[in-house]
Amino acid sequence: MKGLTITKTDTLKKCPEDSALNFGVDFTDYIFNMDYNPDKGWHNPRIEPYAPHVMDPATMVLHYGQAVFEGLKAYKTSSGKIQLFRPNKNFERLNRSCRLLCIPEIDEHFSLEALKELIALEKRWVPGASGTSLYIRPTIIATDPFLGVRASSTYRFFIILSPVGAYYPEGFNPIKIWVTKNHVRAVRGGIGEAKTPGNYAASLYAGEQAHKEGYTQVLWLDGVEQRYVEEVGSMNIFFVIDDKLITPELNGSILPGITRDSVIALAKHWNLSVTERKISIDEVIDAQKQGKKMEIFGTGTAAVVSPVGLIRYQKQEYLINDGKVGALTQKLYDALTAIQYGNASDPLNWIVPV
Ligand SMILES: *Cc1c(COP(=O)(O)O)cnc(C)c1O
Numbered sequence: 001m002k003g004l005t006i007t008k009t010d011t012l013k014k015c016p017e018d019s020a021l022n023f024g025v026d027f028t029d030y031i032f033n034m035d036y037n038p039d040k041g042w043h044n045p046r047i048e049p050y051a052p053h054v055m056d057p058a059t060m061v062l063h064y065g066q067a068v069f070e071g072l073k074a075y076k077t078s079s080g081k082i083q084l085f086r087p088n089k090n091f092e093r094l095n096r097s098c099r100l101l102c103i104p105e106i107d108e109h110f111s112l113e114a115l116k117e118l119i120a121l122e123k124r125w126v127p128g129a130s131g132t133s134l135y136i137r138p139t140i141i142a143t144d145p146f147l148g149v150r151a152s153s154t155y156r157f158f159i160i161l162s163p164v165g166a167y168y169p170e171g172f173n174p175i176k177i178w179v180t181k182n183h184v185r186a187v188r189g190g191i192g193e194a195k196t197p198g199n200y201a202a203s204l205y206a207g208e209q210a211h212k213e214g215y216t217q218v219l220w221l222d223g224v225e226q227r228y229v230e231e232v233g234s235m236n237i238f239f240v241i242d243d244k245l246i247t248p249e250l251n252g253s254i255l256p257g258i259t260r261d262s263v264i265a266l267a268k269h270w271n272l273s274v275t276e277r278k279i280s281i282d283e284v285i286d287a288q289k290q291g292k293k294m295e296i297f298g299t300g301t302a303a304v305v306s307p308v309g310l311i312r313y314q315k316q317e318y319l320i321n322d323g324k325v326g327a328l329t330q331k332l333y334d335a336l337t338a339i340q341y342g343n344a345s346d347p348l349n350w351i352v353p354v
Pocket residue numbers: 071195199231233234235236255256257258259260299300301302
């Protein structure tokens with residue numbers, strides 16, 4: 001590939017067994033790095049042995065959080081091919097996040113080609129057991145060593161790879177969620193729609209509270225009125241009420257998930273009713289109280305689809321769909337994972353071979 005240099009090493013790590021895989025603990029032998037400065041723009045794209053970033057303690061990202069990232073996966077098919085799911089969407093979103101964080105945009109096409117080279121070099125790290133995959137983390141950080149508050153003038157773009165285990169090793173189990181009115185993740189006019197570390201930092205406190213109370217995730221309401229549902233944990237959220245699929249419309253404080261977009265597209269492809277609109281927590285609770293048929297699930301690259309079996313709102317717990325996985329939730333999970341692992345045809349042209 002033009003411009004990309006590759007430096008190899010002979011000291012390779014031992015890949016963990018598929019059965020011993022966790023999330024985000026093992027990293028492969030190589031990293032992709034590229035730098036930015038105002039004179040050269042993005043330059044020196046290279047694949048080299050995985051190593052720590054050495055940086056000055058004053059490096060801007062450490063102090064002011066100017067950074068953006070992505071998360072996607074490479075899947076191994078039953079015939080041993082390696083493939084990506086809509087990776088162009090991740091690079092497109094990375095650039096959208098860059099614009100909000102005042103980071104210079106990258107060349108999306110070049111970056112995807114570099115990622116493919118990196119994965120091809122790291123083939124042996126893509127696990128093959130059911131539900132496992134190679135998680136991909138592209139990240140851009142501000143690198144000026146400076147304590148003044150402004151956008152950095154230099155940046156590092158890097159991509160690391162991590163083999164990950166099945167998200168549901170013990171089966172597809174509904175989670176318990178906690179609705180909070182005391183904390184918000186993002187507000188209108190903020191950076192909620194960017195994939196940036198600050199949004200995660202902002203979510204930790206409420207997440208810890210939820211865990212202490214015995215819930216898996218927080219259901220986030222909007223930051224202005226604390227009335228409308230936005231996301232669940234670090235996933236987008238869907239409701240099935242009387243067989244109609246509803247998800248909060250993108251409003252600037254919701255992260256535009258690629259899994260979210262894929263669920264909407266697939267449901268439309270199946271001629272189901274799908275609506276993107278505001279949905280208040282009161283509407284959800286009322287529907288539940290009226291005994292309407294309901295399913296709730298979160299969507300994101302890590303879990304794909306995560307069924308919600310119980311919600312706690314204002315001291316009251318509500319069992320959703322008797323705490324069981326809903327039929328449409330299961331169908332969407334099965335369909336998406338079948339496409340990702342090459343076990344089904346790809347009706348919407350989402351798969352990109354490595
Ligand atoms: C990444 C992310 C999602 C899910 O996006 P996918 O593209 O589906 O993985 C949802 N919410 C937040 C806050 C996120 O950071």
